[in-house]
Amino acid sequence: MADQVTDSTFADEVLRSDKPVIVDFWAEWCGPCRMVGPVVDQIGEEYADKVKVLKLDVENNPATAMKYGITSIPAIYVFKDGEVDHQSVGAKPKAALVKEFSKYLEG
Numbered sequence: 575m576a577d578q579v580t581d582s583t584f585a586d587e588v589l590r591s592d593k594p595v596i597v598d599f600w601a602e603w604c605g606p607c608r609m610v611g612p613v614v615d616q617i618g619e620e621y622a623d624k625v626k627v628l629k630l631d632v633e634n635n636p637a638t639a640m641k642y643g644i645t646s647i648p649a650i651y652v653f654k655d656g657e658v659d660h661q662s663v664g665a666k667p668k669a670a671l672v673k674e675f676s677k678y679l680e681g
């Protein structure tokens with residue numbers, strides 16, 4: 575399972591990472607988040623050499639969610655060199671996410 579990131583660890587874990595970071599913004603009560611969560615975990619395991627995958631619970635970490643304007647979840651953002659490089663909102667099947675993130679996964 576992907577590691578959790580928090581408001582206090584976000585800068586170190588995400589913004590200062592030397593490789594792209596996929597962040598799954600989610601909440602426990604969100605049904606679509608629970609559907610896409612295992613898919614994000616699989617991508618993290620399969621492409622661990624290319625990307626880091628982390629999860630941020632928006633309920634417990636509202637500052638980071640607000641900073642990045644997270645209004646709909648699940649929201650999956652890719653951070654590269656400390657900046658948001660790609661945004662995906664809504665639950666999608668694994669094949670769609672792999673295709674959407676291919677430039678980070680194959681690079």
